[in-house]
Amino acid sequence: MPRSEPIKAVRGVRDLLPRDRPLWRATERAAAEVAMRFGYQEIVTPIIEHVELIERVGEDTDAVSKELYRFEDRGGRKLALRPEATAGVVRAYFEGGLNQGPQPVRLYLVGPMFRYDRPQKGRYRQFYQLDVEAIGSASPALDAEVIEIAAGWLHESGISALSLQLNSIGDDVCRPAYLERLKDYYRPLKGRLHADSQLRLERNPLRLLDSKFAQDQPFKVDAPRITDHLCEPCADAWAHVRRLIDAAGIEYVHNPYLVRGLDYYTRTVFEFYPAGASGQQDALAAGGRYDGLAEAEGWPSTPAVGFAGGFDRVVDVMAASGVEVIAAAAADVVVLADGGQEIAAAEVARICRRVRSVAVDYEAKSLAAKMRSANKLGARWVVMLSAEEAPRRVARLRDMASGEQAEVSWDEVPERLA
Ligand code: HAM
Numbered sequence: 001m002p003r004s005e006p007i008k009a010v011r012g013v014r015d016l017l018p019r020d021r022p023l024w025r026a027t028e029r030a031a032a033e034v035a036m037r038f039g040y041q042e043i044v045t046p047i048i049e050h051v052e053l054i055e056r057v058g059e060d061t062d063a064v065s066k067e068l069y070r071f072e073d074r075g076g077r078k079l080a081l082r083p084e085a086t087a088g089v090v091r092a093y094f095e096g097g098l099n100q101g102p103q104p105v106r107l108y109l110v111g112p113m114f115r116y117d118r119p120q121k122g123r124y125r126q127f128y129q130l131d132v133e134a135i136g137s138a139s140p141a142l143d144a145e146v147i148e149i150a151a152g153w154l155h156e157s158g159i160s161a162l163s164l165q166l167n168s169i170g171d172d173v174c175r176p177a178y179l180e181r182l183k184d185y186y187r188p189l190k191g192r193l194h195a196d197s198q199l200r201l202e203r204n205p206l207r208l209l210d211s212k213f214a215q216d217q218p219f220k221v222d223a224p225r226i227t228d229h230l231c232e233p234c235a236d237a238w239a240h241v242r243r244l245i246d247a248a249g250i251e252y253v254h255n256p257y258l259v260r261g262l263d264y265y266t267r268t269v270f271e272f273y274p275a276g277a278s279g280q281q282d283a284l285a286a287g288g289r290y291d292g293l294a295e296a297e298g299w300p301s302t303p304a305v306g307f308a309g310g311f312d313r314v315v316d317v318m319a320a321s322g323v324e325v326i327a328a329a330a331a332d333v334v335v336l337a338d339g340g341q342e343i344a345a346a347e348v349a350r351i352c353r354r355v356r357s358v359a360v361d362y363e364a365k366s367l368a369a370k371m372r373s374a375n376k377l378g379a380r381w382v383v384m385l386s387a388e389e390a391p392r393r394v395a396r397l398r399d400m401a402s403g404e405q406a407e408v409s410w411d412e413v414p415e416r417l418a
Contacts, residue, residue, distance in 0.1 A: 010125070011119060011125070012116075012117075012119035012124055012125030012126070013124060013125050013126040014124065014126075018330070019327070020315075022325040022326075022327040022328075023315050023318050023319060023323065023325055024311065024315055025325075026157065026158075026318075026323075026325045027153075027157040027311060027314050027315060027318065028110060028130075028311070030153055030156035030157050031108070031110060031130040031153050031157075031309070031311075032108070032110070033156070034149055034152045034153045034156060035108035035130075035132060035149060035153075037152075038106065038145065038148075038149050038152075039106050040106040040107060040108040040132060040134075040149070041106065041107060041108070042107075042108055042109065042110075043089060043092060043107045043108070043109050044109065044111065045082075045085065045088040045089055045091070045092050045109065045111075046082075046088065047081055047082055047111070047112065047114075048079045048080070048081060048082070049079065049080055049082055049087065049088050049091070050077070050078065050079060050080070051068070051070050051078040051079060051080045052078075053087050053088070053091055053297060054068060054080045054082065054083065054087055056087060056264075056293070056296045056297050057083075057084065057086070057087050057262055057263065057264055057293075058262055058263020058264055059263075060203060060204045060207075060263055061261060061262050061263050062117075062261055063083040063084060063115050063261065063262065064083065066116070066117075067083060067115040067116045067117050068080050068081075068083055068115075068116065069081040069083075069114045069115075069116055081114035082113055082114065083113055083114060083115045084113055084129070084131075084262070084308060085109050085111065085113065085129060085131035085133075085308060086131065086133060086262075086264070086290065086293065086306060086308070087293070087297065089107055089109060089131065089133050089135075089306075090133075090135065090293055090294055090297060090299070090302075090304065091297060091299075093105060093107070093135050093136075093294075093302075094294070094297075094299045094300075098135070099135075099136065099299075099300075099302065103135075103136030103137055104134045104135055104136040104137035104139075104142060104304075105134070105135050105136055106133075106134050107132070107133050107134075107135065108130065108131065108132045108133075109129075109130075109131040109133075110128070110129070110130055110131075110311075111128065111129065111131075112126050112127065112128050113126070113127055113128070113129050114126055115127075121316070122282065122310075122312065122313045122316060124312055127310055127311070127312045128310070128311040128312060129308040129309060129310060129311065130153065130285075130308065130309045130311065131306065131307075131308045132146055132149055132150070132287075132306050132307055132308070133146075133304060133305075133306035134146060134304065134305050134306060135294075135302060135304040135306075136302055136303070136304065137303060137304075138291065138303035140237045140240040140241045140244065140268070141240075141244060142305050143237075143241045143244075143267070143268040143288075143289055143305050144241055144244035144245050144248060146287060146305055146306055146307050147164070147166075147245060147248075147250065147270055147307070148245075148248050148250065149307075150270075150272055150285045150287070150307050150309060151164070151248075151250050151272070153285075153309060154272060154284060154285065154309070154314065157314055157318055157323070158318050158321065158323035159274065159284070159314065159317050159318065159321065159323075161274060161275035161276070161321075162272055162273070162274065162275055162284075163251075163253065163272070163273045163274075163275050163276075163277075164245075164250060164251065164252040164253070164270060164271075164272050165252065165253055165254075165255040165258050165270060165271050165272075165273070166241075166242070166245070166252045166253070166254055166255065166258070166268070166269075166270045167226075167227065167254065167255055167256060167257075167258040167259070167268075167269050167270070168226065168227055168230060168234060168237070168238040168241075168267050168268055168269070169206065169226055169259055169260075169265055169266065169267065169269055169288075170226050170229070170230050170231070170234045170266070170267065171231070171233075171234055171266045171267060171291065171292075172266070172292065173231045173233070173234070174226075174229060174230050174231035174234055175226070177229065178224065178226050178229040179205050179206065181224045181229065182205045182206070182208070182209075182223060182224060183201060183202065183205050185222070185223055185224055186201050186205060186208055186219070186223070187201070189219050192215065192219070193208070193211075193213075193215065193216050193219070194211065194213035194215050194216055196211075196213070197211050197213060197216050204263075206259045207259060208220075208223075209223065209256070209257040209258075209259050210257055210258065210259050210260075210261075220257055225256040226256070227254070227256060234267055237267050237268070238267070238268070241267075241268050252270075255271075258270070258271060260286065260288060264290040264292060264293040264296065265288040265289065265290055266288075266289050266290060266291045266292055267288070267289045267291070268288050268289045268305065269286075269287075269288035269289075270286065270287060270288060270307070271283045271285070271286040272284045272285040272286065272309075274317050282313070283310070283313075284309055284310060284313050284314055284317065285307050285308065285309030285310070285314075286307060286308065286309075287305070287306050287307025287308060288305065288306075288307070289303070289304070289305040290304055290305070290306070291303040291304065328378075329357075329377060329378030329379060329380070330357075330359060330377045330378065331356075331357045331358055331359035331377055331378075331379055332356040332357050332358070332379060332380050332381065332417070333349075333352050333356045333357070333358040333359075333379060333380070333381045333382070333383060333417060334358070334359050334360070334361055334370075334373070334374035334377060334379040334381075334382050334383070335348050335349045335352070335358060335359070335360045335361070335382075335383045335385070336360075336361050336367065336370045336371075336374070336382060336383065336384050336385065337360055337361065337362050337385060338367065338384065338385055338386055338387070339386075339387055340387065341385045341386070341387065341390050342360075342362060344385050344390040345360050345362070345385055346360060347410070348383055348385065348395055348410050348413065351410055351411065351413060351414060352383065352413055352414060352417060354414050355414045355417050355418060356381075356414075356417045359377065359379075361373060361374065367384070370382075374400065375400060379400055380399070380400055380401065381397060381398065381399060381400060381416075381417060382397075382398045382400060383395050383396070383397055383398075383413065384396040384398065389407075393409055393410045393411070394407055394408065394409050394410065395407070395408060395410060395413065396408075397413060397416055
């Protein structure tokens with residue numbers, strides 16, 4: 001039976017068309033350049049991982065509990081499309097023996113992530129991250145370093161009006177006692193909290209601080225702040241990180257309610273927003289220290305810090321703030337194969353490709369129509385071949401800007417295109 005409707009893309013995912021790519025390419029290039037300038041090397045990890053690995057990120061994390069793309073493969077393995085890269089990068093660090101070399105290991109990754117969230121602008125089910133991780137050091141200098149990389153990448157992508165929010169959420173030593181204080185504070189208010197927050201109160205009280213529910217907002221102000229209850233090493237690290245960020249000339253605000261949506265963080269957490277934005281949907285990049293993740297994955301305890309930035313959102317902000325990238329023409333040269341000159345045209349194209357990008361127009365159209373297409377493609381030159389000229393290995397070369405046209409032997413064409 002013939003299908004009546006053409007098959008469209010899956011909800012929440014999108015195509016990046018050639019016209020979209022120049023902005024993307026500019027920010028991808030900035031990402032790789034900035035990361036490499038700081039001594040970070042590229043790593044690629046698989047998009048599919050064992051569900052258990054992803055669950056170690058935190059079972060009470062939305063990206064894991066509600067938004068995970070999970071499936072069974074034909075061998076009955078329980079797999080997931082990665083919702084973020086950190087868990088996989090930490091796995092690869094150990095599996096690939098990177099833990100055996102000099103520490104810390106500085107890595108960056110660019111690739112697609114998947115979350116089954118409600119799609120809207122800036123939130124997609126397949127989206128792309130720059131992920132930056134420094135694994136194998138507890139030094140607060142690395143917390144500041146990854147923040148500087150994030151800021152550098154966003155600046156180089158043309159986004160200079162940024163707001164950086166910073167907090168510390170302590171560690172296993174000081175956080176348990178703080179969480180008790182937080183629960184003690186919220187328990188008498190329980191009946192006035194949103195139903196979801198009531199559930200979180202005992203299970204994951206930290207998340208009450210970044211609750212989005214209007215009815216929860218008034219209670220935050222008087223809630224105890226974790227930065228007032230850090231143990232000495234965490235307090236020292238918190239002070240140290242802030243000194244380093246100040247010294248790097250990066251402005252930030254201390255947001256005591258910033259706790260992050262993933263469960264693996266310890267100490268430093270941060271988020272970058274475009275200046276003036278508020279909602280969490282708008283974070284351009286976010287991360288923090290995660291000293292407990294390696295152990296949660298079953299590896300030796302190893303401190304680490306990193307962040308991920310969302311290319312989709314960065315590109316949206318670039319476009320909205322008028323960042324312009326000159327799009328290269330699809331081809332510098334278009335060769336027109338007139339009436340059965342395919343073989344000759346392909347050969348001339350091969351010769352021209354030594355110096356320029358070249359497309360061949362093989363379509364059965366009039367010369368005028370082919371000229372219009374070449375113009376639309378942005379070609380700077382057109383090479384025309386006729387049945388009479390081809391056997392003599394000559395062609396007509398037209399400069400599209402000046403309209404000048406000359407007969408040239410095939411082998412001389414590259415010189416003319418220089
Ligand atoms: P995250 O906050 O879940 O952190 O995501 C980081 C960034 O990815 C967000 O700030 C946003 O720009 C982008 N992003 C997240 N979800 C979506 C979506 N559905 N559509 C478009 N963009 C999105 C992490 O993923 C951690 N792994 C960061 C990290 C690395 N922490 C330590 N190392």
